[in-house]
Amino acid sequence: MPAPAHLPYAPARRAGAALALFASAQFLVVLNTSVVNVALPAVGRALGTGPTGLTWVVNAYLLAFGTLLPVGGRLADVFGRRRGFVAGLVLFTAGSLAAGIPLGTGALIAARAVQGAGAAVLSPAALVLLLAQSPPGPVRGRALGLWGAASAAGGAAGVLLGGVLTDALGWWSVFAVSAVAAVPVLLSVPGLVPRDARDRTGSLDLPGALAMTTGLLLLVYGFGSRDGSVVRDLVPAAGIFLLLALVSIERRAEDPLVPPVLLRNRSVVAGNLLMLPLGTVWVGTFFFLPLYQQKVLGYGPLTAGLTQLPLAGALMAASALAGRLRGTLVPGLVVLAAGLFWLARLPLDGAFLADLLGPTILIGLGLGLAFVPLTALGVTGVDAPHTGVAGGLVNTTRQVGGALGLAVLASLAAPAHGTAAAGPAALAHGYRRAFAGAALIAVLTAIGAAVHQRTGARTTTGAPQGAGEREPS
Structure with missing residues (x-):
């Protein structure tokens, strides 16, 4: 992916710190795909959450993150990568804080969805900013290596950190730690991330975004439910219908998501x-x-x-x-x-x-x-x-x-x-x-x-x- 022309390369004295900043954001995004897994039994005991609820504590983050990634990337293109980075990080931090408050299973699942939505905006903006501050060639190769290492380390650290925090402080701490870690990342933005240009790139395909996110949500919800009612059985069918409609929507869109x-x-x-x-x-x-x-x-x-x-x-x-x-x-x-x-x-x-x-x-x-x-x-x-x-x-x-x-x-x-x-x-x-x-x-x-x-x-x-x-x- 070529670096966007309106994002200048960072000065050499700050490039390393900027790359570390973007890699840290990706580390937090991937960390939250695994940090909760070891804490699930403790969550179930504390909140009285059954097996289906525990599944959705994981799925809410994955589904919001996965389905909204194309939308998040497009929003960053349209409104600016720095703005997308900051907005995604703020939303991710708010979801992390909310998830650590023991208000019940429904509130936890909703907070995890907010986390995932923030990650969907944060991750693509961070990647484009990283590429924009890495000249093509060996420098960019090292930058992408750092990005990959941060992703792998986030998944590995989540497994261990989830166990350590749950054992020492309680299940809520696996979410609070992300909010605490996000604060220095956010405070570093003014000095390390270049301001966005005034011009905007492309537009948001709102009908396509709605069809994709709603269709996938209905599909996953329908397959994950074990209620045998006729209405519930129609839910995944509605999801499939919306995803098929997405093909037609994207063909007609002026600036399609895909x-x-x-x-x-x-x-x-x-x-x-x-x-x-x-x-x-x-x-x-x-x-x-x-x-x-x-x-x-x-x-x-x-x-x-x-x-x-x-x-x-x-x-x-x-x-x-x-x-x-x-x-x-x-x-x-x-x-x-x-x-x-x-x-x-x-x-x-x-x-x-x-x-x-x-x-x-x-x-x-x-x-x-x-x-x-x-x-x-x-x-x-x-x-x-x-x-x-x-x-x-x-x-x-x-x-x-x-x-x-x-x-x-x-x-x-x-x-x-x-x-x-x-x-x-x-x-x-x-x-x-x-x-x-x-x-x-x-x-x-x-x-x-x-x-x-x-x-x-x-x-x-x-x-x-x-x-x-x-x-x-």
Whole structure:
């Protein structure tokens, strides 16, 4: 993505501090996708929240973040990146503060949605500002490396920090810490972020934004509900209808959220279709594993957080390795499925070294090896002006896949943990069903990736894709 012309590069003496500022914002955004997971049992006990409510404590953030990312990026384009950065950070901080106030399950879910909405504006604005202050070449490569490292560190730190804070202070602190950490970021903006130019770029496709966000919300809500009423069954159908209508809306829009040229790009379509189930597996694993550890094995929050560090370390190492190798997508998905099938056979009295360490390392390796080439696939063959949109679309797909998939996997586990009175044996059975479902999804994704690579190899023989760019594998 080229740096916008109206955003000057930062002076050398301030460039490092500015890059650190934008990376810190991304760290906070990713942190909140995982920091709550270890705290979920404590949230359930304190607020009397059942399994469905706990699912939505996670989903509210993922869904708001994922569905509003294209809107947030467009708002930053239209009204200014610095304004978008500040507005997103303020909204994110307000949601974090509200989430830490124990007013009930509904209030917590609403606060998490506000957090996600703020993140959806903050993250794309921070990325464009980072690129704008990084001249093309090695400097920009290092800046993007810092951005990726901040994202990976945020996910890993969330697992450990959630356990430490919940054990020491209580569940509310996992949200309050984000609000506290956001304050110095906000105070640094005047001295490090250049002011926006007066000109505006593009316009907001309001009908498309409403159709996308409402359709995805109805779809996830419908699949996540276990009420058998006819009205409830119509909810996901209404979501599908709105998403189909989105295609027509985008074709007629003067400045669409998703440019039609991206939908005609085979690699972009394949990358997003495969990223959707990967998001399901990613979020589902980090949701059910801490629950299994605490509700079945009797771990405390701190122990649960510490025992997930090997998974986080394997994920970071595999991500770095996948950036330098080719052909890691299908093997990564196979390794991921193997780890999940292993988790699906966990005994009721499982031990960490014998029963958890092996599968969690496999899962971390598989996620890292698959995620990097899938992200690259989603922007392969895309012209420079659309690279940012394509990258944002892949991120949206992963977040929405996580929200939608979590609803589906929670329904698989529902017969076993649908009541607070369920004992460890019933809980373990439910979590095993969820892990088995995630493993099956990983297998199907591997098959889809293999088919895409095979057909892609045939169609690109003798005909370079895009500007001579080969599809990653």
